[in-house]
Amino acid sequence: DAKTTQPPSMDCAEGRAANLPCNHSTISGNEYVYWYRQIHSQGPQYIIHGLKNNETNEMASLIITEDRKSSTLILPHATLRDTAVYYCIAGDTGRRALTFGSGTRLQVQP
Amino acid sequence: EPEVTQTPSHQVTQMGQEVILRCVPISNHLYFYWYRQILGQKVEFLVSFYNNEISEKSEIFDDQFSVERPDGSNFTLKIRSTKLEDSAMYFCASTQGLQYGYTFGSGTRLTVV
Numbered sequence: 001d002a003k004t005t006q007p008p009s010m011d012c013a014e015g016r017a018a019n020l021p022c023n024h025s026t027i028s029g030n031e032y033v034y035w036y037r038q039i040h041s042q043g044p045q046y047i048i049h050g051l052k053n054n055e056t057n058e059m060a061s062l063i064i065t066e067d068r069k070s071s072t073l074i075l076p077h078a079t080l081r082d083t084a085v086y087y088c089i090a091g092d093t094g095r096r097a098l099t100f101g102s103g104t105r106l107q108v109q110p
Numbered sequence: 111e112p113e114v115t116q117t118p119s120h121q122v123t124q125m126g127q128e129v130i131l132r133c134v135p136i137s138n139h140l141y142f143y144w145y146r147q148i149l150g151q152k153v154e155f156l157v158s159f160y161n162n163e164i165s166e167k168s169e170i171f172d173d174q175f176s177v178e179r180p181d182g183s184n185f186t187l188k189i190r191s192t193k194l195e196d197s198a199m200y201f202c203a204s205t206q207g208l209q210y211g212y213t214f215g216s217g218t219r220l221t222v223v
Contacts, residue, residue: 032209044203044214049211098212101152
C-alpha cells in the first residue's frame with residue numbers, strides 16, 4: 001500500500017465545512033483512496049472511497065487531484081458528532097488488508 | 111442498516127486461558143477480517159478470510175491465533191493461550207467485495223489479567 005500522510009489534528013467550527021487533507025504521492029494506478037473514521041473507541045466506520053474521479057455520498061465528498069498524489073475529504077456541515085479520528089488509506093482492491101495510520105483527529109467546536 | 115455484531119462486548123480472562131471472540135458478519139458479505147487496537151495505538155490488521163480459508167495474515171497472527179467460520183454465519187477468533195499483551199479491542203469486519211468499504215463491528219474489549 002502507498003504511504004499516506006495526514007495532519008495529526010484539526011479543528012473545525014460546528015456548521016462549517018471540514019476539509020481533511022491527505023498526501024499519497026506514491027500511490028499506484030490501481031490503488032484506491034479510502035476514508036474511514038473512528039469515534040472514540042468504536043469500530044472504524046467507512047466513509048467513502050475513490051480511484052480518480054471525485055466522489056460524493058450522503059456522508060462526505062472526496063476530491064482527488066488530477067495527478068492522484070493527494071486528496072481531500074470534505075464534511076460539508078460538520079456537527080459535534082463528526083468529532084473523530086479520520087483515516088486516509090491507499091489500498092489495492094486486490095489486497096485484503098487495510099493499513100491504518102495515525103489519522104487526523106478532527107475536533108468540531110461548538 | 112445491516113450491522114456486524116460482535117460478542118461479548120467485554121471479556122476478562124486469566125493469562126494462559128483460551129478465549130473465543132465471536133462475530134456475525136453481514137449476511138451477503140464474502141470477505142471477513144479481524145483487526146485489533148491496543149489502547150492508544152493504531153488499528154492493526156490480524157487476518158483476512160475468504161472462501162473458508164485464510165487469505166492473508168499479519169506477523170501478529172502467530173500460532174496462538176486461529177479463525178473459523180463454523181456454521182456459515184459466525185466468524186470466530188480464538189486465542190489459545192492469552193498473554194498480557196493480547197489485551198486490546200478486537201474488531202471484526204466484513205465486505206461484499208474488495209471494491210467496497212468494510213463494515214466494522216463495535217468490537218470486543220479483551221482484558222488479560
